[in-house]
Amino acid sequence: MKKNFLLFLTFTSLSTLQAQTVEEKIAAKSCECLEKSSKITEDVYRDCLTKPMAELILTDKDPKVRESINTVDGIKTMILKIQGVVSKKCPNLVPSLTENKDDVFYGESKNKKAQNFYVIAKDFMQKNNYKLAIESFLLALNEDSNFVLALDDIAVSYRQLNDYDNAIKYYKKSLEVYPEGNFALMNIGVVYTFKSDYKTAISYYEKLIQYHPNNAEGYFGAGKNYFLMKDDEKALDNIFMAHIIYTNENSDYQKDSEQMLGAIYQKMKSENKEDLFKKIAEKNNVKIE
Structure with a gap:
């Protein structure tokens, strides 16, 4: 079991790396959306993340990518990953409202x-x-x-x-x-x-x-x-x-x-x-x- 489980964790890391291409595309669109906004609230930030996500994933040629947001958990996972890329790509556009609270x-x-x-x-x-x-x-x-x-x-x-x-x-x-x-x-x-x-x-x-x-x-x-x-x-x-x-x-x-x-x-x-x-x-x- 221990040997198999270590193998499993290795595949986890590999799959995360493979998913980065889609996330980076969405993050780029999200940053563009945020740059156009005069005031970045939490609602604006959320919209700039979710709108390009739906557009790019639903039109992707890979059926596995499209299926990735078929569940609530899948959507949560994708949003979380995109947030991570956005925070690195355009950190100055990420709202700090929660931190202020x-x-x-x-x-x-x-x-x-x-x-x-x-x-x-x-x-x-x-x-x-x-x-x-x-x-x-x-x-x-x-x-x-x-x-x-x-x-x-x-x-x-x-x-x-x-x-x-x-x-x-x-x-x-x-x-x-x-x-x-x-x-x-x-x-x-x-x-x-x-x-x-x-x-x-x-x-x-x-x-x-x-x-x-x-x-x-x-x-x-x-x-x-x-x-x-x-x-x-x-x-x-x-x-x-x-x-x-x-x-x-x-x-x-x-x-x-x-x-x-x-x-x-x-x-x-x-x-x-x-x-x-x-x-x-x-x-x-x-x-x-």
Whole structure:
């Protein structure tokens, strides 16, 4: 199995390289579209990516290229790859709105008392004194109820105490203030997984994918929970996507996605579903021989 799986990863890299020609053509059109725009908003950016994608892929002579966007997952995968090329080809035209939001919502509180209580709470957290940390976070939130960092960290503290219900409560409060918050979306998914509520965990991971399509954690979390629900096909779709991102980022977490793919492969092989594994791999533009 180990030998075969290493061969599989090699083919993953090769297939990614082969797909670059189509992506580069779309990225070039996208950059042209963005250059013509007087103001680049997230909506304009999205339109400049998707319109040339539909035009070039649907008119491509290769049927496999046309079939690549026949599914929602296929569209997500293609958009993600194009975004990567566009960010290198015309980086000055890529909107930084999401990053600006992070700067605002993940920044210090403007309320000095709230910020002071937060600093004290973080010190308690570093000493693993989560009960006192919670008390200080509550004082901070009494001064500034929309303090996202305090909401996220009090949730972390409750999670460390295995108080999952309160952890969820404060992650939800954080998401009420900042719905796109990647920290809360990712970690509330983790907590629901601990509670064996896999469907709800997936719903939050899919929101993470929606707001942050370049974040591998959304795909990995969704894939892991689909696997726990014994939905191997959706698990593979998501873990393949996570592995592509981890590999492109040269992340240490690609070892985790390799292990997950290996576990799914072993399970499907034991159920005589090896052909289905290969079919799903092919659907994700991964060729296995």
